[in-house]
Amino acid sequence: MSIGNGSDICSTLLAIMEKLYSIKDLHALLDAVLLQARQFTHADAGSIYLIENGVLNFSYTHNDTLFGALGSSKYLYTSRTLPIDHHSLAGYVALTGKPLVIDDAYRIPPEMPFSFNRSFDQVSGYRTKSILAVPLITSTTNTVGVMQIINPLDRAGELSSFTPEDQVILSYFAQNAAAAIDRAKLTREIFLRMIKMCELRDPLETGVHATRVGAYAAEIYHRWSLTHGIDGEEIRRTKDLLRIAAMLHDLGKIAIPDLILKKPSGLDNDEFHLMKYHTIHGARLFKNTASDLDVLSAEIALNHHERWDGQGYPGKIDNIFQDQVQLGEGKRGEEIPLAARIVAVADVYDALVSKRVYKAALSEDQTLGYIKDQSGKHFDPQVVDAFLAIYDVIVAIGKKYREEAAPLNPVTALSPHNPA
Ligand SMILES: [Fe+2]
Ligand SMILES: [Fe+2]
Secondary structure: OOOHHHHHHHHHHHHHHHHHHOOOOOOHHHHHHHHHHHHOOOEEEEEEEEEEEEEEEEEEEEEEEOOOOOOOHHHHHHHOOOOOOOOEEEHHHHHHHOEEEEOOHHHHOOOOOOOOHHHHHHHHHOOOOOOEEEEEOOOOEEEEEEEEEEEEEEOOOOOOOOOOHHHHHHHHHHHHHHHHHHHHHHHHHHHHHHHHHHHHOOOOOHHHHHHHHHHHHHHHHEEEEEEEOOHHHHHHHHHHHHHHHHHHHOHHHHHHOOHHHHHOOOOOHHHHHHHHHHHHHHHHHHOOOOOOHHHHHHHHHOOOOOOOOOOOOOOOOOOOOOOOOOOOOOHHHOOOOOOHHHHHHHHHHHHHHOOOOOOOOOOOOHHHHHHHHHHHHHHHHHHHHHHHOOOHHHHHHHOOOOOOOOOOOOOOEEEOOEOO
């Protein structure tokens, strides 16, 4: 335990909560909550389950031993749900609303109704020993999930045990964290509804497509930043904004006429010219220059169809808010903001591997061949390198956020003019 007396604890918690409330994206918030909970208890690992549709959904995990302190992992995108019942540890805590301390997960007393699931340990080679599990309950007694903190370490880095003080602090912290999680879920829901509105008009832009593109972009950025000397705090801050901003990349299609958006076959030159303006319409939606999220969302909306070789659109434009904007000469290379170079890869990859009613999915091999071939042409070569380096994470994201259902109104075709 690293914080001292009562008033120290209060001021430390207040400062922590202020920071948590500044985080916008749910994924980034779970990362910060878990990191903080682990720092309180010097724990090596942990995970969070959130309640969705009446079951516990595996939502986030850390493991310094397996992934490293700043590592990302395909395990973040594991699909796993647990019923809220007595059979699992997390289910038991969600059901009873009481914290639980287990000294050895492999020696749970037989009178306990739950057992420890060893499958992750078996696959990964990890050994889970001590577990402190707390319910994430808001002050309005809404249970949003369960947080499990695993394997506390002493100063020498050896396994130790959770103390009664750990349990008190973590339970108090969990209540505050639950309120922040509740709010971030609402924020995500609002963004998904905005995308849904767009989806009613354009079946290409589904909520799961947007969620996948957001996750791919965040993870590609994470990898890119590790090879470009970006510090951990900056990585976390940018990932928070990037995941949301990338989800909103095509919101500007809301301003494109139905006749073009829903045209069953490829667009002619005039129609494609109008379609290109979805980038400008999108950027115009995010005009609060005092908001980091708006600035990044506008950058991505405007530039996600630019190409590394300068052959993309909408090109250089002095003022996107003027009447009768003319498209400019394509931006090239690092003239294109990094976030948009990343979203370009994420968006095209997802469009190609996804099956739609009007087109078959390309195989992973074909798609990878295309992405590699376009390195230095359509795409920034260093972004392609980052994408390839985390390909296992990319595949795990694709599996976790699958299509819910085929689009109802599949009239827009994927054409060379409109690849994503
Ligand atoms: Fe687009
Ligand atoms: Fe897209």
